[in-house]
Amino acid sequence: MRERLSSEPGTLLEHGSVAVLGIDERDRICFWGPGAQDLFGYDEAALTEPVGLLFDEHEPGPGPPGTAAGRYLADQGRTLGYWRGRLPVRHRDGSVFDCGFRAFTITGADGSTVVMALASRSAELDRVKTNLAFVDALFDACPIGLVQLDQDLRYTHLNQVLADMDGITVEEHIGRRMPDVMAPRDPAGLERLLRGVAEHGRSVVGHLVPVRHAEGERIRSLSLFPLSRAIGTRPGIGGVVIDVTDREAAILEAAESRARLELLDRATARIGTTLDVKVTAGELVEAAVPDFADAAVVELVDWMGEPEIFDPAMPLITQRIASGTVLPPPAEELVGGVDTVQYPPGSSIHRMLSTGRPIAVPVDSDFLRSTVLREDRTRVLLESGLTGLLIAPLIARGTVQGLTMFGRSDARPHFTEQDLRLAAELSARAALCLDNARLYTRVQDIALTLQRALLPASLANSPHVEIAHRYVPGSHASLVGGDWYDAISVRGGRVALVVGDVMGHGVPAAAAMGRLRITARTLARSGPEPSALLAELDISAREAGIELATCLYIDYDPGTGRARIASAGHPPLLVRSPDGRVETVCDTPGVPLGVGGHPYHTTEITLPDGAVLALYTDGLVETRDRGIDEGVAAAAAVLGSATDGLEETADRLLFQLLHGPPGDDTVLLLARVRHRRSP
Known part of the structure; x- marks a missing residue:
């Protein structure tokens, strides 16, 4: 059978x-x-x-x-x-x-x-008929590519969809090998994939293969499986081929969009943490490198005292205040090797500022010719590895603050429209922060100028009072405050010493301080009782709307060695005798200036010859972790152990009591008094 x-x-x-x-x-x-x-x-x-x-x-x-x-x-x-x-x-x-x-x-x-x-x-x-009819219909009508390969990986059967995908007829496929027809970016990798399916029975689902195509690179998804073998036949492969270029592009775009949003979120949280222009610019660079670009610089326009209006017909001079790169040398020299940059009319910078929108430019001969003036900078730029730049304006409140440049090498994709939009968001955020910092710096400069003008340029010169003084601002954020001091020549050869502290910081505090200091100097020249002087200052404070200020006033007579003292809510006076003993005077001060309705009292003491007086504001003795009483005791201990001159003693007091920048403005006035000898 x-x-x-x-x-x-x-x-x-x-x-x-x-x-x-x-x-x-x-x-x-x-x-x-x-x-x-x-x-x-x-x-x-x-x-x-x-x-x-x-x-x-x-x-x-x-x-x-x-x-x-x-x-x-x-x-x-x-x-x-x-x-x-x-x-x-x-x-x-x-x-x-x-x-x-x-x-x-x-x-x-x-x-x-x-x-x-x-x-x-x-x-x-x-x-069998039904299944065969289904297979025939599948090959004829299926909207995705279907293929059958023999054991030599040659086409034996395919549908028209796959033929159209490859750009040649079904007949032109038969007998040819898949890597030769598909033209993958990695032919050897596709060969190994097909062999693994044919020889080892390993099915593959959704394997992505980039292929070269007349329309540009395309992405194919291959799902392959071994064909069952009848007796005596040789192995083959069946498969499904789908062009997923658009899908992969959409997935990539979605991923890039998420990455851009995450970068923008991080940058928004990072940029503008201080009111320092250079720190803010550095934060912008750190936010962009390396997540967005291989290199970045921030430059502010140097308006040279002219109105802050951009003129495309004039050269543009900028100051580079921040830079960073992850590229190897000489990229670091490129971004950080210059402080002042000049761009000629017609440069890419002028073109960008004329539109007010970011632009992307290649690093080519046109860019170098129109924008880079120095030959040495051209050489470094060409050797840096940067092939494309994205230039964005820093514009806030209608004023051009400067510009930022992001650079990429060939290892990254070219800048896209989405990148331009992201750069615009980053630059707008940074520009506003930079403008805030610039305006704050301008206000600070005005306030400092005001304060320097209001503080005494020189103190009273007396052979009977030797003076050392210090003023320490509280922090970078409050360079200007209301602390003040003075030494005034008073009628009859006497000397008045005064230290005050107006609550608050900035221009209002400095202005209030100046008003009180000038008023006190004017009143002191006539030699009033200290309590009366403070009463007049209180009236002046209330008239000026000054809600709270403290003051310590001393009238010293070298002829008698006696001192009259009055305090308006101020920390007590410290007096060091020549034998090293330190006493506190007016340790129960009156109410601060500006409160009104309370009288002030004068305390009179005799100062030994050579005694040292320490007048100060609360910034010297009061901190977050130290109460004012503890601070006064510490100051008295340092003063009592000092044997050097006044200048050295002043430095020692600051060093011993201030650990780092003080939380509040600090004034220290030391005075060594001498008695006037009778002829």
Whole structure:
């Protein structure tokens, strides 16, 4: 008996038996071939039996009346030469089912004929037909690329969609290898991928392959699987090919958009943490490098005292105040090797400022010729590795503050429209912060000028009073305050020492301080009682709207060695005797100036010859972790142990009591008094 014909697992004919039988001229079974026993249930004993054995003879056949089904099958094969149709058959177990037949005649050498019949269950044939029809429809109508490769990775079957995708006909594919037709960026990698599927049965799903195409680089998604193999056949590959260029571009754009938003969020939180122009510019550079660019610089326009109006016909001079790069030398020399930059009319900088919008420019001969004046800078720029620049204006409140430049090398993509928008956001944020810092600095300069003008340029010169004085601003954010001091020559050879503190900082505090100092100096020259002077200062403070100020006033007479003292809410006076003892005077001061309604009192003491007086403001003795009483005691201890001159003692007091920048303005006035000897 011949080998049974059947399909390998996984094919369309899986589990389907095909019976082969022969019918001689007497309508008897003369050949019982593969699959017949599985289909009809009879073994080789069916040979020589009438073919009617396989049919229900009680059921009429499709032929003329009285013609049995078996005879009808044989007659059709003999008379037509080839016939196909369906007939009901009877299994050995008595069950009846439809069966599809193919019948044809074979003529032997002796002239005898045999009708050969092929038979299979109708249900299985219908399933095979349906599956084959589905496969045909899939290849014809499927909107994605389908492909079949042989064991040599050559095209054996594909649909029109894939042919259109590759730009050549279906016929031009057949027999060619996939890496040769698809033109991938990495042909060897695609070859290894296909071999792994064909030889090791490793299926691949959604593998992305960049390919070169007439329209530019495209992205293909490959899903590949090994084809099942019938007996004696060689392996092959089936696959699905999808062009996902647009999808991948959308995914990349979405990822880049998220990255840009995250960068903008980080930059917004980072830029403008201080009111320092250089710190703010440095924060912009740190926010951009390396997340957004390989290098960045920030430059402020030097208006040279002219109105802050950009004129495209005039050269532009800038000061580079911040820079940074992650590129190797000489990039660092490029961004940080210059402080002042001049751009000629017609430069890329002028073009950008004329529109007020960021621009992206390549580092090419046109840019170098129009924008870079110095040959040495041109050489460094060409050697730096930067191939593209994004230049953005720093404009706030209608004023051009300066510009920022971001640079990228070939290792990064070129700047896009989305990058230009991000740069505009970054620059707008930085420009506002820079303008705030610039305005603050300008106000500070005005306030400092005012304060320097209001503080005494020189103190009273007396042979009987030696003076050392210090003024320490509280912090960078409050360079200007209301602390003040003075030494005034008073009628009769006396000397007045005064220290005051107006609550607050900035121009208002400085102005209030100046008003009180000038008033005190004017009143002191006539030699009033200290309590009366403070009363007048209190009235002046209330008239000026000064809500709170403290003051300590001393009138010293060298002829008698006596001092009259009055305090308006101020820390107590410290007096060091020549023997090193330190006393506090006016440790229960009156109310501050500006409160009103309370009298001030004068305290009179005799100062020993050579005594040292320490007048100060609360910034010297009061801190967050130290109360004012503890601070006064510490100051007294340092003063009592000092044996040097006044200048050294002043420095020691500041060093011992101020650990780092003070939280408040600090004034210290030391005075060594001498008695006037009678002639």
